[in-house]
Amino acid sequence: MRVLLVVLVCVVGLEGAKKPKLTNNEYEAFVGATDEAIIMDDPVAIKARKMSKLLKRQDVVANCRYLLFKAYKNYTDAKSSCRNLEWPFTHKGVDLASVNSEAENKEIRILLQLAHGVKQVGKLYNRDNWVWVGLEKTLNNKVLLAKDERGPENYNASEWQWLDGTHPKYTKWMRDMPDQGYKKKYDDFQNHVMVNKRGRWDDTFPEIEAPYACNYCGKYIVVAEHVTWFHARAACESYGLTMAIVNSMAENIELGWAANITFGPDPEHRRWNNTNWIWLGTEEIMDAEEHGTGEWIHHDGSELGWNPVWDRKLQPDNRVAKRGEQKVVAFSRLNQKWDDSFTWRKRPFACMCPHRSCHFPE
16 A cells, blocks of 8 residues: 555646656556565566476466467567467367457566566567567558657557557557657568557557467466476465366367467477376275275366266376375376376366356357
């Protein structure tokens, strides 16, 4: 509360009197509300801070609304990459991210924090502080703008389109943006949009290579870090998610798709290498002597609602070791089948979003 009061006092001061012009870094630090105290007070950002520690080595990072690819691509290649990510059910691409509300803009900001940490990386325009989204200027986009035609106050939504053809309903431009600058190197104008870690938007050249975000209507987030089953369950909960529950063949297929997004479609290890097996939130009911009963439930106590395909005819086999029986489920990203396993093995894991953030494209 103390921090918020200070911010409010600063706002009144800025409105009431002329101040020296701030640099972009100073301006962004003020309007972006990203100093450490405010970030720590934001419960979503706290979860991003926790989750980012396990995602540093992943090339693809997901939250419940978007996917971020750390590979640098220009706008055209980024758009093609997203469209090549076919949904398992609709067989349509997912497109570069669209942002239509403050909540969705916050999700983009959190995604960047998950990928590259909460703090700004180097200078403001370091590429790891920015991500491509699917907004283009489609009218009056090849002319130099006069100074009084630039900035948020002169922005005209009817001249801009998301890739689905709709005009923006929401924007959050940096100061003096969009400015539609021209660069001889590209022989082009700034008419495509990136978003930074503070949620601020800037128009820039489509030739620039940067990370990019795709729309994601998925249910599962697969984390590549190897941990034990109990660590995986606790980690999902600490992010504000739950450990993955799979209750149908359709969900099983979707989890396989999510796993391929994280790891790529081609396995690089032998069949039983731990990287090929992903922890699910399903476990066997044990009797008083800690022996398996053959009944399986999910970690939240709900019943297993379908008959999954186990990896081999004799699975689950409840193999016993000195530290106990195999009593939890691992999912094979090779063939999308299940296997019972020991809780102490360290493997990737899948978390589950509390609900879908959008609908599958029709």
